[in-house]
Amino acid sequence: MLMFKKLLKACVVVSLATLFSHSALAATSEIVSKPAIKARLLTVQNGVPKDTAVLSAGIQLELDDGWKTYWRSPGEVGIPPQVDWSGSQNVANVQFEWPAPARFTAFGIENFGYQGEVVFPLQVHLENPGEAVVLAARMSVLVCSDICVPQTLDLSLTLPKGSEIDRASGDLIAKFAKKIPLEGDQAGVETARAFIDEDRTKFIIDLAATNTLKQPDVFPELGAGTALGKPDIRLSEADSRIWARFPILSFNEATFEVPSVTITDGPDRASTVQPDLVTTALAPPFSIDAVVPGVDEMVWIVALAFLGGLILNVMPCVLPVLSIKLTSALKFNGQNTAAVRGGFLASAIGVMVFVWGLALALFALQRMGIAVGWGLQFQNPVFLAGMTGVLIIFSGNLFGAFEILLPPSLQTWLSNKEAGQGYWGDFFTGLFGAVLATPCSAPLLGTAIAFALAGRAIDIFVVFTSLGLGLAAPYLIVAAVPGLVKFLPKPGRWMIFLKVFLGFMLSGTVLWLLWVLTGVAGLTVSLTVLTLALALVAVLSMRHGSARLRFLGSGVLAGLLLAVPVALSQAREDQLQEQSLLDWVEFDRSNIAPLISQGQVVFVDVTADWCLTCKANKVLVLDREPVRSALTADNVTAMRADWTRPDEKISRYLSRHHRFGIPFNAVYGPAAQEGIVLPELLTTAEVMEALAAAKGKPVSEIPPAE
Known part of the structure; x- marks a missing residue:
């Protein structure tokens, strides 16, 4: 990592100090345009210098306003970008680097990723140093706004032998290389500890930084299949100590690995550390007034x-x-x-x-x-x-x-x-x-x-x-x-x-x-x-x-x-x-976002056999027209969470909405990403208005079920 950054800095210095007598062609591929996204390959070098074994390159993504894509750990849902280099020539391997992410909240779900523009720096290791190179990348990327769209981007760039530098590409790659989290002694972290309870319901991190922090954010990674909810982050001790607690929404023991935690503080300051796991819960260092x-x-x-x-x-x-x-x-x-x-x-x-x-x-x-x-x-x-x-x-x-x-x-x-x-x-x-x-x-x-x-x-x-x-x-x-x-x-x-x-x-x-x-x-x-x-x-x-x-x-x-x-x-x-007549689907919080990405409105009903108010809502509102027809329409998914027996995923869903009792009803849709929470006692008008608002249409335009 450090060698790569030194190489990037050297390239930038050379590009600023060297003036060529003729104009060099930019070392970039053709721009590939797909809905909501544009992409291209770019390199610092316009050619392959003699005896050079590693090239500095990058994949640039430009996202339309309101669209985002994902980091290597996408959060609760999402898919990180993946690249296939098998079509390349004279390439031994490619090291893909990840700039620090930002946090996004949509549909009540926490995600990590990028918006606007991002460049993923690359280290291209050659099989035959100094020889011409063909870079061929097939990139699979998921881009999301009100809907999520998977895209496949085919990028290609040929570099002949040569020693010229593309200053513009070098500056752009160097800009995003600065956003790659520092590690080891460069991370600026004195101590880092982490705790995971036996029931796998919470993850706590406590670390001390060497410098003052202003607006830190924390991005843990515990392995594929593990999803964390919205954190409680606290800063103390002269703004140099972070304590953060994350609810664990799902945990995959098979893929669990030593936790890695990335800390960001502004657009150009990020560090990644591997905290020491402890067996005793880490109490917050202070209370919030x-x-x-x-x-x-x-x-x-x-x-x-x-x-x-x-x-x-x-x-x-x-x-x-x-x-x-x-x-x-x-x-x-x-x-x-x-x-x-x-x-x-x-x-x-x-x-x-x-x-x-x-x-x-x-x-x-x-x-x-x-x-x-x-x-x-x-x-x-x-x-x-x-x-x-x-x-x-x-x-x-x-x-x-x-x-x-x-x-x-x-x-x-x-x-x-x-x-x-x-x-x-x-x-x-x-x-x-x-x-x-x-x-x-x-x-x-x-x-x-x-x-x-x-x-x-x-x-x-x-x-x-x-x-x-x-x-x-x-x-x-x-x-x-x-x-x-x-x-x-x-x-x-x-x-x-x-x-x-x-x-x-x-x-x-x-x-x-x-x-x-x-x-x-x-x-x-x-x-x-x-x-x-x-x-x-x-x-x-x-x-x-x-x-x-x-x-x-x-x-x-x-x-x-x-x-x-x-x-x-x-x-x-x-x-x-x-239940079969109303076509209720089983509650799964992770399915809400994909359903909405398909243009669906999702009506969530948390109920239980012992909840008499839930039964009253069902008899007086949900099972009667026009609500019944609205919930069975093609563009509406009725999702029922049965809390008759203890269910941890339902408990976490309720606690995320700061609710500790039922009934609980919420409506999600393209125009209501955070969800519209309904009152305990439902009325027909409130349900119909929420369905319309989530869809972004007047109530009169909601099509009835056929």
Whole structure:
């Protein structure tokens, strides 16, 4: 490398010092023009000097405005230029050099490459020094703008014997030779360390430079097939130390090699180093003050969190929550004010305990480097099985099959004899109501959750506390004004029928949980959980229920054991049939850019069986006209990311958009490279407008499906 640069400098000096008595022909090939790109071969020498074994040459590419091509490591997607020299004569080999790249972001994807003009310097090693040379290059290059077009460029240049210098070509090659990253002692790097976690989810680099840096960028190379996302780059210690963290989007163990890192700082300053791999994560050398929100921003986020929690009470998941709330309210009708206030306060405390516990768990998982988000506990089969069992028992209690009482001594220890048992029941009413609200993502909630999980521990605590207060607001309102209970009808026989009705509502929630559990763990696990829970209900009914209830319970048990497997299987078949009718393709983030390059609009739907808001969007918007026809049009690709089970690539995709919950919908297209992110609750107008904007056409011009 250093010898090559010395040779280039010598050539430039000679060209400036030597004046020829006659005009020499420029040593360049004919310009090859293709759509969006022009190319030519050029050499410093117009001929091959006597005894010369190495020639200095270059391949020049000129790209139209808005077009780019790729570096040797293209980034998340793309193909680097490749050259075949097999048609050359008197050429032993050609060393292809890479000027430092620039970073491009398109379609939400990070790429490395060049735009405008680039010259790739070449060292041409001759088989027979001093003899004539024929350079024949077949270059395959991918050029991209709103679309990507592969091009093949056939370049040819013949150099006879001679000793003349082409000053213009030499200056142009020397200009881009300066952009080749320095290595070794010339790199200007004192120390360089790198860390890759065991799960291959993040790459961290920490290096100290010998000189001050101004606007550095970092380009790692970990081998073919490994793609990195947008980095977090920090500069400290008198602007001479770089710390950068990259999310690893895909990792190829078969092609993994010792990491190489290129650092750029401006157009003409670049270095390449091979850092030492360490086994301990490299912490950032300092914290960024900008990540600490101001008071005004914090107040705004707190308000969003409170409103999001409040709206959760009226989201599609409200039915199971409402059933528990109504059951809790019924037993207070006719009681004294203190009992009413105490019961609803206990429910509010149950909500807050769950929310604080969830915040603590998410914080711990976040610090462990595990993907976190709102409602992710519904991806856990153990959690689903436990919730299903608990709600089956709750349903049996509402049907009047049994009633579980705390031991008298424990009741006395917990509280007074009048309200101890009831308060604990109210506490769990609030707690389970909050649990069942988490599959929903209300408007405004996504922004608040993203702010919390991307921030500090105090941010998580404050935001989740505000969210919990919003979710607990109905309980707190009744606790503040107990007289509201008086507006409920007076106790009577209707309460028995209402309890049975609420039991059926809660049973519907049980069936939904079993359906989710089937998707996560399989039908066998779901039926096992159902059988065990119903068996427990039957045992409790025999101990605490009447003969009539035992008979009724046996019939319900037998009916459920026969009907539920059929219902779950049919639901799965219906789901698969609906997916085939809409022609959803499996989510693959790396396919978004190629599809758009073909003129496609890509609609991404991140959903899950446990996400009730997702189901509402599907039924109310995505499966209805005109959205259904728009998503099945020839120029639209509907891409579905199923997050029912944990999926790292979906988690990374969401985190890149600073989202930690679903539903999440985005539309990409030639006119929306970064994607148009839609709100949690979809409307027909918003989806159609986004599809039109991504295509760059009015809504009326989107062709319907045939």
